[in-house]
Amino acid sequence: MTHISDSRWLKSAAVVAYSLVILITTLAFYGLIGFDGAHLQVGLLTDPYILQILSFSLKQAGLSALLSVALALPVARALHFMPQLVAKKAFLSLCLLSFVMPTLVLITGLVSLMGRTGLITPILPNDWNLYGLNGILIAHIYLNTPLAIRVLSQQMAHIPDTSWRLARQLRFSRWQQFTHVEWPAIKPSLLMLLGFIFVLCFNSFAVVLALGGGPGSTTLEVAIYQALKYDFNLSEALTLAWLQFTLAGLIFALIARMGKLNWLSADTSSQRWQPVLGRRSQHLHRIFYYLSWGALLLPLLALLPTVSEAKLSNIDLPGLLQAAFFSLLLGFAAAILAMLLAWLLLIPIRRASLNRLENQRVVLQWLATHTLVAPAMVLSTGLYILLLPRIDLDHWGMCWLIFINSVLLLPFVIAQLKPRLLQFDLQYGRLSANLKLSISDHFSVIWPFIRSVTKGSFALALLLALGDVAVFSIFGNNTFATLPWLIYGYAGSYRMAEAALASLLLLAICALLVFIFERHQKTQTATSASDKMTRTPKND
Amino acid sequence: MGRFTFQTFKIRISNMLITAAALLFLSQTQAADKPELTVYTYDSFISEWGPGPQLQKAFEANCECSLKFIAVEDGVSILNRTRIEGKKTKADVLLGLDNALIETTRQLGLVQQHNTNLSGLSAHLNWSDKHFVPFDYGYFAFIYDSNKTPVPVTSLEELIQSDAQVIYQDPRTSTPGQGFMTWMKAVYGDNAPAQWQKLAGHTVTVTKGWWEAYSMFLEGGSDYVLSYTTSPAYHLIAEGKSQYKAALFKEGHIAQTEVAAISRYSDQPELANQFLSFLISPEAQKIIPVTNWMLPVIDHAELPEAFDQLIQPETIGFTPEQLASNRNQWLREWRQAASQ
Structure with missing residues (x-):
């Protein structure tokens, strides 16, 4: 059967895309090894301090993942069972905003909310301390529960009406309904989510550094940073990096094996038939819903008092706007590149999926999205060490900054684009192959189908790119200071109120993009409804 | 992915490299007519409220040269960068290392001796280092x-x-x-x-x-x-x-004493020495304390009153x-x- 990937030109482009993403990681590790003859130190793996870091990394990531998913489940059910809830759409947008929120902004918010003199600290227990495991978990839960809510509520929407009807005819109890109808529908996503959130938290950096509270709570990523930065101990960094890469990589491979995560996109099914809830149960669900509204909004509201201290006359408005402009510019460039790469990388994956070559699909998918598990610190530092003596980074740093950022965005963009493209292949792949369309005709056929998801993924990529500080701190250039960089700059020279204001501007830009993103998702739901007419009975 | 070969890939990559190299060459040929002194320092030093801009203006007024700052994150990044670059470094002067980094920098052989006259430094600093010149503490x-x-x-x-x-x-x-x-x-x-x-x-x-x-x-x-x-x-x-x-x-x-030194690979040590001397001149020492919020290294530097109240x-x-x-x-x- 012929497929879009049979086009020679696209085939070569896909190979180039794979080579690029593999090359970037290989070069980074080569950069570390090539300098000063760094080597793996196996002995380090038995060092009590390293073991402690390792067990803490695993513990906090495990807890973060479990708690995020456990908290998301009741809210997702409330969203599903009670279509009459107020401001549901706004809530889902807020969830997305929370997931992409720059950690710098979140941390400031959390500290003003429940730091030592936080707004709600007086009502917390006396021995409350935000710093340490508490703070790390709260921040991770804040960032990831919203993602889980969106994925799970969407998954619930996939439950066919017939199942609910059957459940009613069989007079299932609530519990039986949950175990027989809901659980089978959400189980694959639940496992996938656990794995995904685990990997994100396992590699967590900024949150752990800011809220860890001391050497007791250090993750591998932080330890790598310290080894690279202050000790310039490349062997130690390399060993820790491999340790992290292997562990996170194994977990991630399991995820890829387990299957499909249809995540941030609003999906195709619309609700037609709902089980009716009892009064008490309705109240309970409503409470879950409003509580999560509160939890997501509080850290943002807590930012406001600090900002009001800023003297408006002191504010360098042109500087702020310029930084916002550069942030958007770099974000746009990285997001466009990421979209292009993702699209090319997906070509062989789609083909493998269509031809039911499971193993090939898993390997390709792992390669395409492996930057989710590769320590970002190692990628950027390794490349820096490799390139610095060879290329004039003061001129070319920004290009590499965009490139590295786009590669780091790939896992997110691919997760977003993949389901829709696979859906297209299933529905129209055969047809368009039989028509022997040219590439340009093929594009004109596929475009209406993927337009909204493309715009949506683009917005997501842009949002995530806007928060970058880690890569900028290495490849960035002060002439093109971005907003997050400016925030660090302000705060580093005693200008806290300006820093808070810049944070708020960054947050506002993110909120605006989320708004745009959601609008496109809405149009997608509309088009999907018409797709349904031509849809094959089962497609995932 | 079948028939697409490694050969084609190699050709593509080499084309890309040629383009990149051409652009790189173009950007490097825009040489300035005046000598340029390149100074590696940390970010906050050259921010608009840091000492960098004022120092640059004051130094360029007399040196017949142009001063170019390249900023990295912090002091230790200056050390790491020069270390990675080795003899390809662009730095003439490393500005912003501190006393904790002095010995490592010296042992790695990244700096050369200066000939700056240190007699103007405050006596209590007791400074006689051959490689490093303090500019604030x-x-x-x-x-x-x-x-x-x-x-x-x-x-x-x-x-x-x-x-x-x-x-x-x-x-x-x-x-x-x-x-x-x-x-x-x-x-x-x-x-x-x-x-x-x-x-x-x-x-x-x-x-x-x-x-x-x-x-x-x-x-x-x-x-x-x-x-x-x-x-x-x-x-x-x-x-x-x-x-x-x-x-x-x-x-x-x-x-904590912050220091500057001349890169071992600098091709204009004279200009670099001139810059080090400038750093400990009354003119620069008046700028640094109120922009970098540290103390001057010479006696009788001109300072706002607030500094008298410090412990x-x-x-x-x-x-x-x-x-x-x-x-x-x-x-x-x-x-x-x-x-x-």
Whole structure:
């Protein structure tokens, strides 16, 4: 059967895309090894301090993942069972905003909310301390529960009406309904989510550094940073990096094996038939819903008092706007590149999926999205060490900054684009192959189908790119200071109120993009409804 | 993916490289007619409110040259960058290393001797280093809010024994953090681990860098925060606030001296020497304290009054050689003791 990937030109482009993403990681590790003859130190793996870091990394990531998913489940059910809830759409947008929120902004918010003199600290227990495991978990839960809510509520929407009807005819109890109808529908996503959130938290950096509270709570990523930065101990960094890469990589491979995560996109099914809830149960669900509204909004509201201290006359408005402009510019460039790469990388994956070559699909998918598990610190530092003596980074740093950022965005963009493209292949792949369309005709056929998801993924990529500080701190250039960089700059020279204001501007830009993103998702739901007419009975 | 071959891929890559190289060549041929002095420094030094812009203007007025700053994140990044670049470095001058990095930089052979006249430096600095020239210094100190804490602690011992909430910086990632670690070793020697543990009992948090700690303190996150004796001068001059003060400790304080040196691979050592001399001239020494918020290295530098009110601590500490050889051992001791 012929497929879009049979086009020679696209085939070569896909190979180039794979080579690029593999090359970037290989070069980074080569950069570390090539300098000063760094080597793996196996002995380090038995060092009590390293073991402690390792067990803490695993513990906090495990807890973060479990708690995020456990908290998301009741809210997702409330969203599903009670279509009459107020401001549901706004809530889902807020969830997305929370997931992409720059950690710098979140941390400031959390500290003003429940730091030592936080707004709600007086009502917390006396021995409350935000710093340490508490703070790390709260921040991770804040960032990831919203993602889980969106994925799970969407998954619930996939439950066919017939199942609910059957459940009613069989007079299932609530519990039986949950175990027989809901659980089978959400189980694959639940496992996938656990794995995904685990990997994100396992590699967590900024949150752990800011809220860890001391050497007791250090993750591998932080330890790598310290080894690279202050000790310039490349062997130690390399060993820790491999340790992290292997562990996170194994977990991630399991995820890829387990299957499909249809995540941030609003999906195709619309609700037609709902089980009716009892009064008490309705109240309970409503409470879950409003509580999560509160939890997501509080850290943002807590930012406001600090900002009001800023003297408006002191504010360098042109500087702020310029930084916002550069942030958007770099974000746009990285997001466009990421979209292009993702699209090319997906070509062989789609083909493998269509031809039911499971193993090939898993390997390709792992390669395409492996930057989710590769320590970002190692990628950027390794490349820096490799390139610095060879290329004039003061001129070319920004290009590499965009490139590295786009590669780091790939896992997110691919997760977003993949389901829709696979859906297209299933529905129209055969047809368009039989028509022997040219590439340009093929594009004109596929475009209406993927337009909204493309715009949506683009917005997501842009949002995530806007928060970058880690890569900028290495490849960035002060002439093109971005907003997050400016925030660090302000705060580093005693200008806290300006820093808070810049944070708020960054947050506002993110909120605006989320708004745009959601609008496109809405149009997608509309088009999907018409797709349904031509849809094959089962497609995932 | 079948028939697409590695050969085609190689051709593609080489085409890309040729294009890149051509662009690179073009950008490098735009040479300036005046000699250019390239100075590596840290980011906050060249921010618009840092010393960089003013120093550049003052130096370029007399040197018949153009001064070019290249900024990296912090002092240790300057060292790492020159180390990675080796003899390909663009740096003529490394500006912003400190006494804890001096020995490593020297041992790696990254700098050359200067011929700057050091006789103008304050006598108490006792400076005679052949490679490095100091351009400012400061004492680490714990800052408190005198409205909240009318009677501050008067010694490190008292601070550790108290139950006052403290924020300090991670010695693995921050200069003040390293300074504090040195301070603990200078005062307590082998007894430091027990004191670290005691302090951990009332430490709010250990942050990655200076500003995280300091901003938390300003927002009321702790009673004391580790910073510099000069921090109160900032609040007085820039904000007109007088309640922030530095606590004077009986045991003495650790000093951080920031230094500049000429890169071993600089091809214009003369101009570089001229710049080092400029750094310790009255003109530059007037600019640095009120932009970098550190103390001048010459006597009688022209300073705002706020600097007269700063505490004048005794200096204790170690030589750069001692710092370089003991640092790793001290760090292990700290992370062991403070993580319990």
